[in-house]
Amino acid sequence: MxxxxxxxxxxxxxxxxxxxxxxxxxxxxxxxxxxxxxxxxxxxxxxxxxxxxxxxxTLYKLTDEGRGYADDGLPERRLHDYLVENDDVTTDELRDVEGFEIGIGHLRRKGWAEMGATVEPNEASRGDDEEALEALASGENVDGVPETLVDRGLVERExxxxxxxxxxxxxxxxxxxxxxxxxxxxxxxxxxxxxxxxxxxAEYNVEADAETTHGGREHILRQMANRVKEVMTDMGFQEMEGPHVDAEFYINDHLFMPQDHPARTHWDKFLVEEPQRIDELPDEAVENIRNVHREGAEGGDGYHSEWDRDVARTLNLRGHTTSLSMRYLAEGVEPPARYFSVDKVYRNDTLDPTHLLEFFQIEGWVMARDLSVRDLMGTFVEFYSHFGIEDIEFKPHYNPYTEPSFEIFGEHPETGEQIEIGNSGMFRREVVEPHGIDEDVEVMAWGLALERLLMLIYGFEDIRDVHGTLCDLELLREVPVLWN
Ligand SMILES: N[C@@H](Cc1ccccc1)C(=O)O
Known part of the structure:
Protein backbone atom coordinates (compact mmCIF):
# COMPACT_ATOMS: atom_id res chain seq x y z
CA MET A 1 0.00 0.00 0.00
CA THR A 58 -6.06 18.40 32.63
CA LEU A 59 -2.73 19.90 33.59
CA TYR A 60 -2.21 22.77 36.06
CA LYS A 61 0.71 25.10 35.88
CA LEU A 62 1.77 27.87 38.29
CA THR A 63 1.80 31.37 36.92
CA ASP A 64 4.71 33.65 37.91
CA GLU A 65 2.55 35.17 40.62
CA GLY A 66 1.54 31.73 41.86
CA ARG A 67 5.18 30.61 41.98
CA GLY A 68 6.07 33.70 44.06
CA TYR A 69 3.35 32.88 46.61
CA ALA A 70 4.39 29.25 46.69
CA ASP A 71 7.79 30.48 47.90
CA ASP A 72 6.71 33.35 50.15
CA GLY A 73 3.19 32.39 51.16
CA LEU A 74 -0.12 33.76 50.03
CA PRO A 75 -0.54 37.47 50.87
CA GLU A 76 -3.33 36.69 53.38
CA ARG A 77 -0.99 34.20 55.10
CA ARG A 78 1.64 36.92 55.39
CA LEU A 79 -0.86 39.34 56.86
CA HIS A 80 -2.00 36.65 59.32
CA ASP A 81 1.59 35.88 60.32
CA TYR A 82 2.14 39.60 60.99
CA LEU A 83 -0.99 39.73 63.15
CA VAL A 84 0.15 36.71 65.13
CA GLU A 85 3.58 38.21 65.66
CA ASN A 86 2.38 41.71 66.60
CA ASP A 87 -0.22 42.88 69.09
CA ASP A 88 -2.93 45.47 68.58
CA VAL A 89 -2.29 46.04 64.94
CA THR A 90 -4.45 48.76 63.37
CA THR A 91 -5.63 48.62 59.81
CA ASP A 92 -3.31 51.51 58.97
CA GLU A 93 -0.34 49.64 60.34
CA LEU A 94 -1.32 46.50 58.45
CA ARG A 95 -1.37 48.56 55.28
CA ASP A 96 2.42 48.73 55.35
CA VAL A 97 2.73 44.95 55.14
CA GLU A 98 3.63 43.75 51.67
CA GLY A 99 0.68 42.28 49.81
CA PHE A 100 -1.94 44.15 51.89
CA GLU A 101 -4.07 45.28 48.92
CA ILE A 102 -4.39 41.77 47.60
CA GLY A 103 -4.39 39.91 50.90
CA ILE A 104 -6.89 41.86 53.01
CA GLY A 105 -10.00 40.69 51.15
CA HIS A 106 -8.91 37.04 51.27
CA LEU A 107 -8.00 37.40 54.97
CA ARG A 108 -11.55 38.49 55.76
CA ARG A 109 -13.22 36.02 53.45
CA LYS A 110 -11.29 33.15 54.98
CA GLY A 111 -12.27 34.41 58.46
CA TRP A 112 -8.63 34.59 59.54
CA ALA A 113 -9.07 37.90 61.39
CA GLU A 114 -11.64 40.10 63.12
CA MET A 115 -11.70 43.69 61.99
CA GLY A 116 -12.30 46.28 64.69
CA ALA A 117 -10.31 49.20 66.04
CA THR A 118 -7.49 46.75 65.78
CA VAL A 119 -7.22 43.65 63.65
CA GLU A 120 -7.18 40.45 65.71
CA PRO A 121 -6.07 37.10 64.25
CA ASN A 122 -8.22 33.96 64.36
CA GLU A 123 -7.18 30.36 63.97
CA ALA A 124 -5.91 29.93 60.38
CA SER A 125 -5.24 26.36 59.44
CA ARG A 126 -3.38 25.60 56.26
CA GLY A 127 -5.84 25.49 53.35
CA ASP A 128 -6.23 23.28 50.25
CA ASP A 129 -5.05 26.17 48.12
CA GLU A 130 -1.79 26.42 50.03
CA GLU A 131 -1.27 22.66 49.80
CA ALA A 132 -1.90 22.73 46.08
CA LEU A 133 0.45 25.67 45.48
CA GLU A 134 3.24 23.91 47.28
CA ALA A 135 2.66 20.61 45.49
CA LEU A 136 2.61 22.31 42.09
CA ALA A 137 5.76 24.23 42.92
CA SER A 138 7.55 20.98 43.67
CA GLY A 139 6.51 19.60 40.27
CA GLU A 140 3.75 17.26 41.31
CA ASN A 141 0.64 17.13 39.22
CA VAL A 142 -2.23 17.74 41.57
CA ASP A 143 -5.71 16.37 41.14
CA GLY A 144 -8.44 18.70 42.19
CA VAL A 145 -6.63 21.99 42.27
CA PRO A 146 -8.99 24.47 44.00
CA GLU A 147 -10.81 26.64 41.51
CA THR A 148 -9.96 29.78 43.53
CA LEU A 149 -6.30 29.46 42.49
CA VAL A 150 -7.35 29.54 38.84
CA ASP A 151 -9.72 32.45 39.50
CA ARG A 152 -6.95 34.35 41.29
CA GLY A 153 -4.66 33.84 38.29
CA LEU A 154 -2.14 31.86 40.30
CA VAL A 155 -2.60 28.63 38.38
CA GLU A 156 -3.32 27.96 34.70
CA ARG A 157 -5.28 25.00 33.50
CA GLU A 158 -4.35 23.24 30.26
CA ALA A 202 4.03 6.07 -5.41
CA GLU A 203 1.00 5.27 -7.49
CA TYR A 204 -1.27 8.15 -8.16
CA ASN A 205 -4.63 7.95 -6.46
CA VAL A 206 -6.97 9.19 -9.13
CA GLU A 207 -9.96 8.86 -6.84
CA ALA A 208 -8.68 11.33 -4.29
CA ASP A 209 -10.48 14.64 -4.09
CA ALA A 210 -8.38 17.46 -5.39
CA GLU A 211 -8.64 21.19 -5.50
CA THR A 212 -9.87 22.69 -8.76
CA THR A 213 -7.19 24.61 -10.52
CA HIS A 214 -7.66 26.85 -13.51
CA GLY A 215 -4.74 26.79 -15.84
CA GLY A 216 -4.35 29.24 -18.66
CA ARG A 217 -6.22 28.32 -21.78
CA GLU A 218 -6.84 29.71 -25.17
CA HIS A 219 -9.79 32.09 -25.18
CA ILE A 220 -12.69 30.68 -27.18
CA LEU A 221 -12.62 33.66 -29.48
CA ARG A 222 -8.99 32.93 -30.30
CA GLN A 223 -9.80 29.24 -30.68
CA MET A 224 -12.54 30.18 -33.11
CA ALA A 225 -10.26 32.55 -35.05
CA ASN A 226 -7.72 29.75 -35.42
CA ARG A 227 -10.40 27.31 -36.44
CA VAL A 228 -11.65 29.72 -39.10
CA LYS A 229 -8.11 30.12 -40.39
CA GLU A 230 -7.87 26.36 -40.72
CA VAL A 231 -11.15 26.11 -42.56
CA MET A 232 -10.28 28.95 -44.92
CA THR A 233 -6.88 27.44 -45.60
CA ASP A 234 -8.48 24.06 -46.24
CA MET A 235 -10.81 25.77 -48.70
CA GLY A 236 -7.75 26.97 -50.62
CA PHE A 237 -7.45 30.53 -49.32
CA GLN A 238 -4.27 32.41 -48.50
CA GLU A 239 -4.07 34.68 -45.47
CA MET A 240 -3.74 38.47 -45.77
CA GLU A 241 -2.08 40.71 -43.22
CA GLY A 242 -1.98 44.46 -42.92
CA PRO A 243 -2.21 47.59 -40.79
CA HIS A 244 -4.95 48.19 -38.20
CA VAL A 245 -4.50 51.92 -38.70
CA ASP A 246 -4.77 52.72 -42.36
CA ALA A 247 -5.37 55.54 -44.82
CA GLU A 248 -8.92 56.20 -45.92
CA PHE A 249 -7.54 55.65 -49.39
CA TYR A 250 -7.63 51.89 -48.67
CA ILE A 251 -10.51 51.90 -46.23
CA ASN A 252 -12.92 54.04 -48.31
CA ASP A 253 -11.63 55.51 -51.56
CA HIS A 254 -10.72 52.16 -53.09
CA LEU A 255 -14.24 51.03 -52.31
CA PHE A 256 -15.82 53.73 -54.43
CA MET A 257 -17.20 55.52 -51.44
CA PRO A 258 -17.56 59.20 -52.42
CA GLN A 259 -15.61 61.51 -50.15
CA ASP A 260 -18.60 63.75 -49.47
CA HIS A 261 -21.08 60.94 -49.05
CA PRO A 262 -22.69 59.85 -45.79
CA ALA A 263 -21.55 56.32 -46.62
CA ARG A 264 -18.14 57.61 -45.66
CA THR A 265 -19.26 57.76 -42.08
CA HIS A 266 -20.84 54.38 -42.64
CA TRP A 267 -19.49 53.54 -39.21
CA ASP A 268 -18.57 56.36 -36.91
CA LYS A 269 -14.91 56.06 -37.38
CA PHE A 270 -11.99 56.38 -34.99
CA LEU A 271 -9.57 59.00 -36.29
CA VAL A 272 -5.94 59.03 -35.33
CA GLU A 273 -4.61 62.15 -33.64
CA GLU A 274 -0.93 61.66 -34.27
CA PRO A 275 -0.06 61.30 -37.10
CA GLN A 276 -3.26 62.36 -38.78
CA ARG A 277 -2.20 61.41 -42.27
CA ILE A 278 -0.18 58.82 -44.06
CA ASP A 279 2.96 60.35 -45.65
CA GLU A 280 2.60 59.15 -49.17
CA LEU A 281 0.15 57.50 -51.50
CA PRO A 282 1.27 55.87 -54.75
CA ASP A 283 0.72 58.42 -57.56
CA GLU A 284 -0.56 56.00 -60.16
CA ALA A 285 -3.09 54.46 -57.80
CA VAL A 286 -4.21 57.94 -56.72
CA GLU A 287 -4.80 58.86 -60.35
CA ASN A 288 -6.77 55.69 -61.02
CA ILE A 289 -8.94 56.09 -57.94
CA ARG A 290 -9.53 59.80 -58.63
CA ASN A 291 -10.63 58.96 -62.17
CA VAL A 292 -13.01 56.26 -61.16
CA HIS A 293 -14.61 58.52 -58.54
CA ARG A 294 -15.00 61.39 -61.01
CA GLU A 295 -15.71 59.60 -64.29
CA GLY A 296 -16.76 56.12 -63.25
CA ALA A 297 -15.67 52.79 -64.67
CA GLU A 298 -16.67 51.14 -67.93
CA GLY A 299 -20.46 51.31 -68.12
CA GLY A 300 -20.77 53.68 -65.15
CA ASP A 301 -20.86 57.44 -64.67
CA GLY A 302 -18.83 58.25 -61.56
CA TYR A 303 -19.72 60.89 -58.98
CA HIS A 304 -18.33 63.94 -60.78
CA SER A 305 -17.51 65.31 -57.36
CA GLU A 306 -14.30 66.65 -55.85
CA TRP A 307 -11.75 64.11 -54.87
CA ASP A 308 -9.11 65.28 -52.43
CA ARG A 309 -5.86 63.45 -51.96
CA ASP A 310 -5.51 64.77 -48.38
CA VAL A 311 -8.85 63.28 -47.39
CA ALA A 312 -7.59 59.97 -48.79
CA ARG A 313 -4.43 60.33 -46.67
CA THR A 314 -6.40 60.61 -43.41
CA LEU A 315 -5.59 57.80 -40.99
CA ASN A 316 -8.34 55.77 -39.26
CA LEU A 317 -8.59 52.66 -37.20
CA ARG A 318 -9.94 50.40 -39.93
CA GLY A 319 -13.70 49.86 -39.75
CA HIS A 320 -13.39 46.78 -41.92
CA THR A 321 -10.63 44.55 -43.19
CA THR A 322 -11.75 45.22 -46.75
CA SER A 323 -8.84 47.69 -46.62
CA LEU A 324 -6.57 44.62 -46.64
CA SER A 325 -8.35 43.21 -49.69
CA MET A 326 -7.76 46.56 -51.45
CA ARG A 327 -4.07 46.54 -50.53
CA TYR A 328 -3.71 43.01 -51.89
CA LEU A 329 -5.65 43.79 -55.08
CA ALA A 330 -3.43 46.84 -55.55
CA GLU A 331 -0.41 44.53 -55.57
CA GLY A 332 -1.64 43.12 -58.86
CA VAL A 333 -3.09 39.67 -58.26
CA GLU A 334 -3.72 37.29 -61.17
CA PRO A 335 -6.86 35.15 -61.31
CA PRO A 336 -7.68 32.67 -59.95
CA ALA A 337 -6.93 33.81 -56.42
CA ARG A 338 -8.45 33.37 -53.01
CA TYR A 339 -7.53 35.43 -49.96
CA PHE A 340 -8.81 35.78 -46.42
CA SER A 341 -8.02 37.35 -43.07
CA VAL A 342 -9.39 36.96 -39.55
CA ASP A 343 -8.54 40.16 -37.80
CA LYS A 344 -9.73 43.04 -35.66
CA VAL A 345 -11.83 45.93 -36.93
CA TYR A 346 -12.96 49.01 -35.00
CA ARG A 347 -16.29 50.79 -35.05
CA ASN A 348 -17.60 53.53 -32.84
CA ASP A 349 -20.86 51.69 -32.28
CA THR A 350 -23.05 51.73 -29.21
CA LEU A 351 -22.27 48.72 -27.05
CA ASP A 352 -25.11 46.26 -26.80
CA PRO A 353 -25.50 42.49 -26.61
CA THR A 354 -24.53 42.10 -30.25
CA HIS A 355 -22.18 45.04 -30.81
CA LEU A 356 -18.70 45.77 -29.60
CA LEU A 357 -16.39 48.67 -30.43
CA GLU A 358 -13.95 46.20 -31.85
CA PHE A 359 -14.55 42.78 -33.26
CA PHE A 360 -13.04 40.18 -35.50
CA GLN A 361 -13.96 40.21 -39.13
CA ILE A 362 -13.55 37.22 -41.38
CA GLU A 363 -12.67 38.92 -44.61
CA GLY A 364 -12.39 37.04 -47.86
CA TRP A 365 -12.44 37.33 -51.61
CA VAL A 366 -12.18 35.15 -54.65
CA MET A 367 -11.00 36.41 -58.02
CA ALA A 368 -11.79 34.27 -61.05
CA ARG A 369 -13.37 34.31 -64.47
CA ASP A 370 -17.09 33.65 -64.74
CA LEU A 371 -17.89 33.89 -61.06
CA SER A 372 -21.52 34.35 -60.14
CA VAL A 373 -23.70 34.93 -57.09
CA ARG A 374 -24.19 31.16 -56.91
CA ASP A 375 -20.47 30.79 -56.23
CA LEU A 376 -20.67 33.42 -53.54
CA MET A 377 -23.61 31.73 -51.83
CA GLY A 378 -22.10 28.29 -52.26
CA THR A 379 -18.91 29.46 -50.58
CA PHE A 380 -20.87 30.53 -47.49
CA VAL A 381 -22.89 27.33 -47.43
CA GLU A 382 -19.65 25.38 -47.45
CA PHE A 383 -17.87 27.62 -44.97
CA TYR A 384 -20.64 27.56 -42.37
CA SER A 385 -21.23 23.84 -42.78
CA HIS A 386 -17.72 23.33 -41.33
CA PHE A 387 -19.19 24.69 -38.10
CA GLY A 388 -22.35 22.66 -38.23
CA ILE A 389 -24.44 25.60 -39.43
CA GLU A 390 -26.67 24.46 -42.28
CA ASP A 391 -29.47 26.98 -42.37
CA ILE A 392 -28.02 30.30 -43.49
CA GLU A 393 -30.17 32.81 -45.34
CA PHE A 394 -29.45 35.69 -47.70
CA LYS A 395 -31.04 39.07 -47.90
CA PRO A 396 -30.45 41.61 -50.69
CA HIS A 397 -28.43 44.54 -49.43
CA TYR A 398 -26.65 47.68 -50.57
CA ASN A 399 -22.95 48.49 -50.41
CA PRO A 400 -21.37 51.29 -52.47
CA TYR A 401 -18.71 48.82 -53.57
CA THR A 402 -20.60 45.64 -54.42
CA GLU A 403 -23.40 44.88 -56.83
CA PRO A 404 -25.31 42.76 -56.10
CA SER A 405 -24.87 42.67 -52.34
CA PHE A 406 -26.19 40.25 -49.74
CA GLU A 407 -26.43 40.14 -46.04
CA ILE A 408 -26.08 36.71 -44.50
CA PHE A 409 -28.25 35.57 -41.61
CA GLY A 410 -28.15 32.59 -39.26
CA GLU A 411 -30.56 31.34 -36.63
CA HIS A 412 -29.56 31.87 -33.00
CA PRO A 413 -29.81 28.44 -31.35
CA GLU A 414 -31.26 29.80 -28.11
CA THR A 415 -33.54 32.62 -29.15
CA GLY A 416 -34.47 31.30 -32.59
CA GLU A 417 -33.95 34.81 -33.99
CA GLN A 418 -32.29 35.41 -37.33
CA ILE A 419 -29.09 37.31 -36.62
CA GLU A 420 -26.91 39.04 -39.17
CA ILE A 421 -23.63 37.22 -39.51
CA GLY A 422 -22.08 38.83 -42.55
CA ASN A 423 -22.18 41.11 -45.55
CA SER A 424 -21.04 40.27 -49.05
CA GLY A 425 -21.26 40.93 -52.75
CA MET A 426 -19.57 41.08 -56.14
CA PHE A 427 -17.12 43.98 -56.37
CA ARG A 428 -18.24 46.64 -58.81
CA ARG A 429 -16.15 47.50 -61.85
CA GLU A 430 -15.40 50.80 -60.08
CA VAL A 431 -13.55 48.79 -57.44
CA VAL A 432 -11.67 46.35 -59.63
CA GLU A 433 -10.97 48.43 -62.74
CA PRO A 434 -8.40 50.76 -61.08
CA HIS A 435 -6.37 47.61 -60.47
CA GLY A 436 -6.42 46.75 -64.17
CA ILE A 437 -8.56 43.67 -63.67
CA ASP A 438 -10.01 42.31 -66.94
CA GLU A 439 -13.70 42.73 -67.65
CA ASP A 440 -14.43 39.02 -67.64
CA VAL A 441 -12.82 38.61 -64.24
CA GLU A 442 -15.10 38.84 -61.21
CA VAL A 443 -14.19 39.36 -57.59
CA MET A 444 -16.66 38.17 -54.99
CA ALA A 445 -16.02 39.30 -51.45
CA TRP A 446 -17.33 39.33 -47.90
CA GLY A 447 -16.89 40.33 -44.33
CA LEU A 448 -18.27 37.96 -41.70
CA ALA A 449 -18.39 38.56 -37.96
CA LEU A 450 -16.38 36.05 -35.95
CA GLU A 451 -18.23 36.86 -32.72
CA ARG A 452 -21.59 36.21 -34.37
CA LEU A 453 -20.35 32.85 -35.57
CA LEU A 454 -19.33 32.12 -31.99
CA MET A 455 -22.82 33.06 -30.80
CA LEU A 456 -24.42 30.70 -33.27
CA ILE A 457 -22.15 27.85 -32.22
CA TYR A 458 -22.21 28.27 -28.45
CA GLY A 459 -25.56 29.97 -28.04
CA PHE A 460 -24.31 33.07 -26.19
CA GLU A 461 -26.88 35.78 -26.14
CA ASP A 462 -24.64 38.59 -25.05
CA ILE A 463 -21.31 38.97 -26.77
CA ARG A 464 -20.03 40.76 -23.68
CA ASP A 465 -20.11 37.43 -21.84
CA VAL A 466 -17.02 36.35 -23.70
CA HIS A 467 -15.27 39.61 -24.42
CA GLY A 468 -14.25 42.67 -22.46
CA THR A 469 -14.56 43.74 -18.86
CA LEU A 470 -18.01 42.21 -18.29
CA CYS A 471 -16.98 38.78 -19.45
CA ASP A 472 -18.13 35.74 -17.54
CA LEU A 473 -14.92 34.09 -16.32
CA GLU A 474 -16.66 30.99 -15.09
CA LEU A 475 -18.15 30.47 -18.51
CA LEU A 476 -14.83 31.05 -20.25
CA ARG A 477 -13.15 28.52 -17.96
CA GLU A 478 -15.77 25.88 -18.40
CA VAL A 479 -16.86 26.24 -21.98
CA PRO A 480 -16.05 23.01 -23.80
CA VAL A 481 -13.58 22.92 -26.63
CA LEU A 482 -15.71 21.73 -29.51
CA TRP A 483 -12.86 20.46 -31.65
CA ASN A 484 -9.13 20.33 -31.67
N1 LIG B 1 -16.84 45.59 -45.61
C1 LIG B 1 -18.12 44.98 -45.37
C2 LIG B 1 -18.08 43.53 -45.72
C3 LIG B 1 -17.91 43.32 -47.19
C4 LIG B 1 -16.65 43.05 -47.67
C5 LIG B 1 -16.48 42.84 -49.03
C6 LIG B 1 -17.60 42.88 -49.85
C7 LIG B 1 -18.84 43.14 -49.36
C8 LIG B 1 -19.00 43.38 -48.02
C9 LIG B 1 -18.52 45.15 -43.92
O1 LIG B 1 -17.67 45.45 -43.13
O2 LIG B 1 -19.66 44.97 -43.57
Missing part, protein backbone atom coordinates in the same frame (compact mmCIF):
# COMPACT_ATOMS: atom_id res chain seq x y z
CA UNK A 2 1.28 3.45 -0.85
CA UNK A 3 2.26 5.69 1.99
CA UNK A 4 2.91 9.40 1.94
CA UNK A 5 6.33 10.57 3.05
CA UNK A 6 4.97 11.55 6.45
CA UNK A 7 3.19 8.25 6.96
CA UNK A 8 6.39 6.46 6.07
CA UNK A 9 8.43 8.52 8.55
CA UNK A 10 5.94 7.97 11.35
CA UNK A 11 5.68 4.26 10.68
CA UNK A 12 9.48 3.91 10.59
CA UNK A 13 9.82 5.80 13.85
CA UNK A 14 7.28 3.48 15.45
CA UNK A 15 8.96 0.34 14.10
CA UNK A 16 12.35 1.49 15.29
CA UNK A 17 11.10 2.33 18.76
CA UNK A 18 9.09 -0.09 20.87
CA UNK A 19 6.04 0.43 18.72
CA UNK A 20 4.01 2.09 21.42
CA UNK A 21 4.29 5.78 21.91
CA UNK A 22 2.35 9.01 21.50
CA UNK A 23 2.07 11.72 18.92
CA UNK A 24 4.15 14.19 20.89
CA UNK A 25 7.06 11.75 21.10
CA UNK A 26 6.65 10.92 17.40
CA UNK A 27 6.81 14.62 16.59
CA UNK A 28 10.16 14.77 18.36
CA UNK A 29 11.66 11.64 16.80
CA UNK A 30 10.48 12.35 13.25
CA UNK A 31 11.16 16.07 13.35
CA UNK A 32 7.69 16.63 11.93
CA UNK A 33 5.26 18.96 13.65
CA UNK A 34 2.56 17.62 15.91
CA UNK A 35 -0.11 18.41 13.28
CA UNK A 36 1.55 16.50 10.43
CA UNK A 37 2.22 13.57 12.76
CA UNK A 38 -1.42 13.41 13.79
CA UNK A 39 -2.46 13.63 10.13
CA UNK A 40 -0.15 10.76 9.22
CA UNK A 41 -1.30 8.72 12.21
CA UNK A 42 -4.90 9.10 11.11
CA UNK A 43 -4.06 7.83 7.61
CA UNK A 44 -2.02 4.95 9.03
CA UNK A 45 -4.91 4.03 11.28
CA UNK A 46 -7.25 3.91 8.28
CA UNK A 47 -4.85 1.43 6.69
CA UNK A 48 -4.77 -0.68 9.81
CA UNK A 49 -1.08 -0.03 10.41
CA UNK A 50 -1.54 1.57 13.81
CA UNK A 51 -4.03 1.58 16.63
CA UNK A 52 -4.78 4.93 18.10
CA UNK A 53 -6.40 5.92 21.32
CA UNK A 54 -6.78 9.36 22.55
CA UNK A 55 -6.81 10.52 26.15
CA UNK A 56 -7.28 13.97 27.53
CA UNK A 57 -5.74 15.15 30.76
CA UNK A 159 -6.10 20.39 28.54
CA UNK A 160 -3.56 18.00 27.20
CA UNK A 161 -4.62 15.57 24.51
CA UNK A 162 -2.44 12.55 24.29
CA UNK A 163 -2.65 10.52 21.12
CA UNK A 164 -1.33 7.10 21.94
CA UNK A 165 -0.12 5.20 18.92
CA UNK A 166 0.67 1.53 18.73
CA UNK A 167 1.97 -0.18 15.62
CA UNK A 168 0.03 -3.26 14.44
CA UNK A 169 1.47 -6.42 12.88
CA UNK A 170 0.43 -5.15 9.44
CA UNK A 171 2.20 -1.90 10.22
CA UNK A 172 5.36 -3.73 11.16
CA UNK A 173 5.17 -5.79 7.97
CA UNK A 174 4.81 -2.68 5.90
CA UNK A 175 7.69 -0.98 7.69
CA UNK A 176 9.91 -3.93 6.88
CA UNK A 177 8.26 -4.91 3.60
CA UNK A 178 8.70 -4.41 -0.14
CA UNK A 179 6.92 -1.11 -0.60
CA UNK A 180 9.61 0.54 1.48
CA UNK A 181 11.22 3.48 -0.18
CA UNK A 182 8.16 4.45 -2.22
CA UNK A 183 8.23 8.19 -2.72
CA UNK A 184 4.86 9.83 -2.25
CA UNK A 185 5.88 13.33 -3.25
CA UNK A 186 8.77 14.89 -5.09
CA UNK A 187 10.65 17.10 -2.70
CA UNK A 188 13.22 19.78 -3.31
CA UNK A 189 15.88 17.43 -1.91
CA UNK A 190 14.95 14.64 -4.30
CA UNK A 191 15.16 17.02 -7.24
CA UNK A 192 18.34 18.77 -6.15
CA UNK A 193 20.20 15.56 -5.36
CA UNK A 194 19.04 13.79 -8.51
CA UNK A 195 17.70 10.93 -6.35
CA UNK A 196 14.36 11.28 -8.05
CA UNK A 197 15.77 9.33 -10.99
CA UNK A 198 16.01 6.15 -8.96
CA UNK A 199 13.06 6.82 -6.71
CA UNK A 200 10.15 4.44 -6.79
CA UNK A 201 7.26 6.83 -7.18
Missing amino acids: TLTNNERRVLDALAEGDGDTDAEALARTTGLGRGPVEGAVELLAEKGYVNVDETAE EERTVNVRITDEGRESAEGDDRGTVGALTHDLLASGDWKDADL
